[in-house]
Amino acid sequence: MLRLIIGNKAYSSWSLRPWLALRVANIPFDETLIPLYEDGSPEKARVFSPTGKVPCLIDGGITVWDSLAILEYLAETYPEAGLWPTDRARRAEARAVAAEMHSGFMPVRQNMPMNTRKVLPGKGFPEAEDTRAAIAKDIARIDGLWSSLRARFAADGPFLFGSFTAVDAMFAPVVSRFKTYDIALSDAAQAYADTILALPAMQDWYAAAEQEPWVLPHCEK
Known part of the structure; x- marks a missing residue:
């Protein structure tokens, strides 16, 4: 095993x-x-x-x-x-999105450490204006990415590429961070975040x- x-x-x-x-x-x-x-x-x-x-x-x-x-x-x-989409073009895009999460969004990751046991509204933003701007840019990119993918693939299911894939696994900790630090999201992005948080496995974690x-x-x- x-x-x-x-x-x-x-x-x-x-x-x-x-x-x-x-x-x-x-x-x-x-x-x-x-x-x-x-x-x-x-x-x-x-x-x-x-x-x-x-x-x-x-x-x-x-x-x-x-x-x-x-x-x-x-x-x-x-x-x-089915951890990657079966369609070749969709699979290539999914890999790119997963890789973007893997290597990017450092301002969010550095200033909003994952903590599933706390709600810390406003605590993920340091005083430095340039860092705050970088965090806001990350959040906007993530929100836009989630919203765009959901708009395109909503007919295939509630996850970023329709069914659950490795991309959703890669973004699950970001969902957790946004919950902890009470980050305001667009309606589409928040609906996606709620879908991840509602997964029985996520609740078990x-x-x-x-x-x-x-x-x-x-x-x-």
Whole structure:
């Protein structure tokens, strides 16, 4: 059986991505949780991952680290899960969108750490005007992207490309961040965010996070 190594569910945005994809796709797996930022955490993670970071997927003798790489491996190994669109053009666009999330939106990611246990309205914006402007630009791009994709593919389902794909897994932590920091979105983008938050798997992740004993001060603004 697959084994997924993850970090704290309250805080680990990168862990949420493959975990959610596995759960929504109904792919059986075991999970091992290594608390982040504790003494010895990198060494514990390095038992599984060559980077000493989470997440990491173990499939027999195969080890895959990095969230997007894991999603690609799952899509290839379980094509019936539909983690990429079947249409070639749509699949290419979905990969581009997922990659944009993977490498971009640093102002939001740096200033709005994921924290599923808190509601912190207004706390994700620092005093520096240039940083605030960069965050606002990120939010506008994400809102526009979600709204545009939903308008184009609404007939095929409630997710960004109709049915649930790796793109939705990649953006799930952003949905969580926007909830935590009470970010105002357009109606279409908020409807999409609500769809992600309503997923039973997402609710299970939140419920498990509530039971965790660990507190990371830098994520508790």
